[in-house]
Amino acid sequence: MKNKLRILRAERNWSQGELALKLGVSRQAINAIETEKHDPSLDLAFKMAQLFQLTIENIFDPEAR
Numbered sequence: 001m002k003n004k005l006r007i008l009r010a011e012r013n014w015s016q017g018e019l020a021l022k023l024g025v026s027r028q029a030i031n032a033i034e035t036e037k038h039d040p041s042l043d044l045a046f047k048m049a050q051l052f053q054l055t056i057e058n059i060f061d062p063e064a065r
Contacts (some may be wrong), residue, residue, distance in 0.1 A: 002061040006034045010050050023047050 009019050009030075016030040022042065023030075032038035040048065042061075049056045 001036060001039045003036070004031065004059055005030070005048070008054075008059065010036075022051055 004041075005019075011014070014022075015027075016034070017027045020027045020030045027042065029038070029040075034042050045060065047055050048059055052059065
């Protein structure tokens with residue numbers, strides 16, 4: 001699923017590892033989501049939205065592949 005995760009993370013100067021710690025997942029999970037190889041669970045998507053103070057729709061675009 002197309003997403004803005006890499007951009008949002010970079011705007012905050014967070015490494016993939018730092019973001020992973022904040023979300024309670026592995027760095028590899030963050031990498032897989034950023035490179036669109038894996039879609040996050042709904043629970044993780046909500047955690048990301050809360051962390052970035054955005055809606056899920058502002059982070060992920062299910063229509064764009």
